[in-house]
Amino acid sequence: MQLSWWLMRRQGRSLLLATLLCVLSLPVNATIARTLLPETLVQVLGLLLSLFLGFRYSQAYNRWWEARVLWGAMVNQSRNWRDLLTRVLPRQLPLSLRRRLLQQVVLLMWCLNAELRGSNREEAVLAAPAHVLALELGFQNPCVQLLLQQMAKEQFKLHRDGWLDSVESREFGRVQQEITNALGGLERIRHQPLPTSSTFFIRALTWVYGYLVFLKLDAIGPITAALVGWMVFLIFLMAERIGTFLENPFIDARFALPMDRFCALISHDLLGASDPLAQPSSTKGPWLR
Numbered sequence: 001m002q003l004s005w006w007l008m009r010r011q012g013r014s015l016l017l018a019t020l021l022c023v024l025s026l027p028v029n030a031t032i033a034r035t036l037l038p039e040t041l042v043q044v045l046g047l048l049l050s051l052f053l054g055f056r057y058s059q060a061y062n063r064w065w066e067a068r069v070l071w072g073a074m075v076n077q078s079r080n081w082r083d084l085l086t087r088v089l090p091r092q093l094p095l096s097l098r099r100r101l102l103q104q105v106v107l108l109m110w111c112l113n114a115e116l117r118g119s120n121r122e123e124a125v126l127a128a129p130a131h132v133l134a135l136e137l138g139f140q141n142p143c144v145q146l147l148l149q150q151m152a153k154e155q156f157k158l159h160r161d162g163w164l165d166s167v168e169s170r171e172f173g174r175v176q177q178e179i180t181n182a183l184g185g186l187e188r189i190r191h192q193p194l195p196t197s198s199t200f201f202i203r204a205l206t207w208v209y210g211y212l213v214f215l216k217l218d219a220i221g222p223i224t225a226a227l228v229g230w231m232v233f234l235i236f237l238m239a240e241r242i243g244t245f246l247e248n249p250f251i252d253a254r255f256a257l258p259m260d261r262f263c264a265l266i267s268h269d270l271l272g273a274s275d276p277l278a279q280p281s282s283t284k285g286p287w288l289r
Contacts, residue, residue, distance in 0.1 A: 011241055015234055018207075022214050022230045042216055045209045049236075052202045053243065059194060060246040064257070067189050067249040071262050073182040074112075078105050078266045080175045088168045089158070100137065101154060102270040105179075106277060107133050108147040109266050112183060113259045115144055116190050116250040127260075129276040144183065151176055186250075194247055203240055210236040 082105075085098055110130035118125065126134070126142070134142040155176070159169040210233035217229030245255045267277035 011238060014237055014241075018210070018233055018237060019230065021211065022218075022226075022233065025211075025215065026218070026226065042209070042212050045205070045212065049202075049205050049209045052205060053240065056194075056198075056202055056240075056243040057246070060243050063189050064246055064249040064255075067186060067257055070182045070185045070189075071257060071259065074109060074179065075262060075266055075269075077175055077178045077182065078109065079269055081105050081172075081179075082270050084171055084175060088171065089163060093163060099271075101151075103133060103137055104147055104151055104154070106263075106267050106270050107137060107139070107142060108144060108151070108179075109263045110277065111142050111144050111147060112186065113263050116186060116259065117256075127277075133277065148176070148180060148183075190248070190250055199244065202243075206236050206240040210234075 082102060085101060089098065107130060110127055110133075114126045114130075134140075139146065155164070155169060155172050158164045158172075159166075164172065213236075214226070214229035214233045217232070218226040242255075245252050249255070249257045250259065264278055267275055271278060
């Protein structure tokens with residue numbers, strides 16, 4: 001019910017326009033119905049709309065699910081990074097350096113979170129505790145690519161200073177490569193939406209079919225039939241918009257993945273439950289609306 005009210009508020013202009021179209025059609029409905037409603041037209045359009053909407057939802061859900069799998073890979077590889085630090089590096093390694101290597105991965109995840117939520121025209125907004133962590137690590141304007149490069153430099157230094165042999169260095173490189181692969185997949189989903197032409201065609205078909213259904217039901221006679229047709233028209237419009245929101249699993253909080261929870265989980269696993277980034281209250285960033 002809350003989702004329905006939210007959709008109605010979000011799509012207020014479209015729903016108002018559809019309602020106005022229906023009201024203006026009432027006086028001349030009989031004439032319009034005879035002109036626009038051949039016997040098989042509504043059936044053919046309904047079949048086409050069901051095929052295209054089904055394709056739209058299938059593609060949108062595939063994008064959503066792929067993003068969920070990739071975030072799961074990020075969680076797993078961050079744990080692999082933590083376990084490698086524990087298993088491979090000797091006890092003589094300073095604890096401050098070990099923690100720094102963990103903090104870089106945590107900051108990377110929060111930067112990815114912010115960049116996926118941001119738009120091309122606006123700068124990504126980093127959560128306040130993550131910004132504090134960035135300053136502690138010496139990053140004034142942290143970003144995903146900068147942190148990946150810094151992680152590679154840290155691995156090179158460990159190998160150069162004799163803390164890692166060639167095999168162990170390759171293990172760290174393999175984990176970072178898996179993180180990079182998952183990160184690239186998430187960025188591809190964010191920056192490569194479904195074609196605009198496809199969205200426009202499905203939206204136009206939804207408007208035409210919904211309006212014709214209203215005309216057909218209104219032509220039956222009773223005002224209740226017209227009300228049912230109007231409601232069906234609006235439902236089709238909202239259903240089409242849900243598919244559009246589902247295409248991008250990062251932005252709108254009602255349809256997006258719980259990326260704050262993923263980042264908080266990674267922070268908990270790598271830095272401990274007492275870290276500010278692992279606390280539920282710290283995951284409510286200013287980007288959530």
